[in-house]
Amino acid sequence: MNTKRRTFLKSAGAASTVAVAVAAGLIKPTEVLAAEWNKAAFEAKGVPDALKGIGVANPAADSRDILIKAPDIAENGAVVPVEVTSKLAGTTSIAILVEKNANPLTANFDLANGAEGYVSTRIKMGQTSNVRVVVKAGGKAYTAVKEVKVTIGGCGG
């Protein structure tokens, strides 16, 4: 048997398998390029792992200088407005986590060049949960929580 021919066929087969996988969407070329997105932190299932993923290893200190403006009761969990104001000097990043969502880490904002310790956005919540905010300021991490009750399909609760 011609062994060279065998190896050639093998390698050709392997190469085409990769091409098929790419075509079928099993391997997305974009996933390789978007390395800057913190996959480990965003896909973490629990709050401690998510925090570890964004570089908050030690428990963050509670702070009264972080204000979370969110509704006490959200009638629609798909759109919950959340506004975070950090009065901590030198705030460099703000992370928003929904503790009871399957993947708690929802958003992480890095601020620079005059951006104030303030972000406002809208998030999805699967159920009633604490919304935890972790602020990094002066190399330290601070945290605050606010509970938001979610009444899905309810007529007020």
Place this chain on the structure above:
Amino acid sequence: MAEPMRIRATMAGDAADIKVLMNHPMETGNRKDAKTGKLIPAHFIQTVHADVNGKTVLEAQWSQAVSKNPFLGFKVKGAKAGNKVTISWTDNLGEKNSAVAVVA
């Protein structure tokens, strides 16, 4: 995803108040198609970048838990009327969009 993004940037005191409304389905990947019963694949914005006057002021990373047609508000000290605000995003499928506005 070439739908437009809306940016409103106004001066409030000594800071620019910037509000952005993006057009994006923000699919979580957990929702089922009502007709076929199949899961709708995840499709959401992962990174958002904001520049004011050519300098990076905000870099955000998002999960699928940010609401559909995302809203983002932030404030930038030291910005002036007439400064250019550039917002751009990239989603998990590699789609991109960007828009420019001027601080009023």
